[in-house]
Amino acid sequence: MNELRDALMNDAALESALLRSASTDTAPAGSRDEMLARLGLGVVAGGAAAAAGAAVGKGTSVASAAGAVGAKVAVATTAVVTPLAKIGIVVSVVALGAVGTAAVVARSTAPRVIRPTAAQPVVSTATARVDLPANAPPTPIPVVTVDDLPVAARELHPVSSVEARVITKAEEPAPNAAAPDSLGREVALVASARESLARGDTTQARAVLAEYRAQFADSALTAEAAALEVEAARLDHDWARVRSLGDAYLRRFPETPHAARVRRWINEAHTNE
Amino acid sequence: MIAFAPTQIAPGTAVADVPAGDARLRQAVLDYHGILWRALRRLGVAERDVDDALQNVFLVAARKLGGIPREAERPFLFAVAVRVAANARRGDRKYAAVFADAPDAEVHSDIPTADYALEQLEMRRLLDVALDAMPTELRTVFVLVELEELTVAEVAELLELPPGTAASRLRRARERFSEIVRRIRERLARGGERS
Numbered sequence: 338m339n340e341l342r343d344a345l346m347n348d349a350a351l352e353s354a355l356l357r358s359a360s361t362d363t364a365p366a367g368s369r370d371e372m373l374a375r376l377g378l379g380v381v382a383g384g385a386a387a388a389a390g391a392a393v394g395k396g397t398s399v400a401s402a403a404g405a406v407g408a409k410v411a412v413a414t415t416a417v418v419t420p421l422a423k424i425g426i427v428v429s430v431v432a433l434g435a436v437g438t439a440a441v442v443a444r445s446t447a448p449r450v451i452r453p454t455a456a457q458p459v460v461s462t463a464t465a466r467v468d469l470p471a472n473a474p475p476t477p478i479p480v481v482t483v484d485d486l487p488v489a490a491r492e493l494h495p496v497s498s499v500e501a502r503v504i505t506k507a508e509e510p511a512p513n514a515a516a517p518d519s520l521g522r523e524v525a526l527v528a529s530a531r532e533s534l535a536r537g538d539t540t541q542a543r544a545v546l547a548e549y550r551a552q553f554a555d556s557a558l559t560a561e562a563a564a565l566e567v568e569a570a571r572l573d574h575d576w577a578r579v580r581s582l583g584d585a586y587l588r589r590f591p592e593t594p595h596a597a598r599v600r601r602w603i604n605e606a607h608t609n610e
Numbered sequence: 611m612i613a614f615a616p617t618q619i620a621p622g623t624a625v626a627d628v629p630a631g632d633a634r635l636r637q638a639v640l641d642y643h644g645i646l647w648r649a650l651r652r653l654g655v656a657e658r659d660v661d662d663a664l665q666n667v668f669l670v671a672a673r674k675l676g677g678i679p680r681e682a683e684r685p686f687l688f689a690v691a692v693r694v695a696a697n698a699r700r701g702d703r704k705y706a707a708v709f710a711d712a713p714d715a716e717v718h719s720d721i722p723t724a725d726y727a728l729e730q731l732e733m734r735r736l737l738d739v740a741l742d743a744m745p746t747e748l749r750t751v752f753v754l755v756e757l758e759e760l761t762v763a764e765v766a767e768l769l770e771l772p773p774g775t776a777a778s779r780l781r782r783a784r785e786r787f788s789e790i791v792r793r794i795r796e797r798l799a800r801g802g803e804r805s
Contacts, residue, residue: 344733345799348792355740355791358733359757364647368661372643375665376672378636537727557640594641594684597759 360598366532370524520557527558530565539569564595567602576606635672638683646691652741652753653695663698667691688760689768692750740790744783751776752783
């Protein structure tokens with residue numbers, strides 16, 4: 338608990354301590370899910386509204402947030418257009434096109450930005466304006482609020498009159514290790530463990546990780562969860578456990594992005610034991 | 611040598627327009643989000659701007675990842691992050707130039723002792739003070755090698771530097787970092803008294 342005070346004893350110790358502290362810096366809980374939503378790569382169950390809310394909260398246009406969760410109508414008026422906002426607008430405008438043809442095919446699990454076609458223009462300004470054909474019947478455009486959205490966001494794929502497509506199994510996104518709900522649960526558990534570690538609550542982190550292990554033996558985030566277990570042991574200064582868990586980790590996941598950190602922790606354990 | 615230079619993102623760019631493929635990009639986000647988030651912070655991107663900067667990294671990755679071999683994925687993403695960080699780096703540069711000009715408040719605080727997480731937070735703050743006081747070209751090499759554990763050869767390639775130049779920068783960066791840390795320690799030892 339007195340690492341900083343100890344480190345102040347000499348320059349080399351302070352240097353090492355400051356460098357080590359970088360490894361304890363973690364992205365805020367949920368930010369990875371939000372990034373997936375921003376990129377239209379999938380929103381986990383229960384995370385759609387949160388991701389949309391977070392995006393709005395950061396000044397991103399309403400269109401982007403709504404687009405990220407598959408809402409059909411949104412108008413952006415923000416003056417600052419980030420790449421995300423533009424993606425959102427693309428989704429929104431394409432979705433509006435889909436409303437016009439009354440042909441929307443929902444598939445898979447996640448919202449995805451859709452390649453615009455000639456019939457579905459890309460709008461790169463902050464305000465999206467759609468002119469319906471003069472002879473179009475005055476069909477009211479449905480307004481969808483965040484509360485109306487399904488818990489698991491769905492991908493919208495418009496079928497235009499120009500490009501009718503049949504959705505086949507082969508076009509499904511690469512299968513995830515788990516179904517959407519289970520992936521959401523997985524992400525939530527790992528995020529919770531990471532958050533607990535950030536607070537220094539290793540007991541809670543270990544409990545959450547044990548729950549994760551019980552539910553997901555070999556899944557999308559198994560490597561990350563295992564790395565967090567090593568990190569928990571490190572924060573407890575349980576060096577023997579750091580070595581045993583770390584060695585097991587490197588045998589199982591030698592090539593993951595976490596491997597370098599785990600190696601460093603094992604070296605640290607050897608030094609401190 | 612792999613061309614790491616990111617391209618400009620055109621207005622209206624959509625992820626579906628890119629060749630990388632959703633599955634690979636998604637996996638890249640899952641694998642590298644945390645690492646790149648941390649790297650962007652240490653490369654000087656303000657915390658409030660990290661998510662936007664990281665999004666730009668992945669948008670560039672979405673366009674280029676399809677042409678990048680998997681074994682080069684990590685250095686490629688770091689290369690993009692370095693360039694994105696250069697654009698996103700905060701403008702105020704409060705601690706820029708020389709550390710001696712930094713206000714005492716930046717390095718002096720009550721040191722938390724009761725909570726490990728708070729202590730780590732304080733140390734990361736001091737680390738950022740030290741990194742902010744380094745010239746960008748030294749900081750970049752230092753962060754990539756010392757914190758993100760890339761090899762000097764990888765850093766040389768992704769920064770498009772001769773290996774000798776990268777090694778030289780690393781040596782100078784280490785010397786500079788040591789000097790800054792020494793001054794931080796002296797100042798903390800004096801309880802924030804201005805030198």
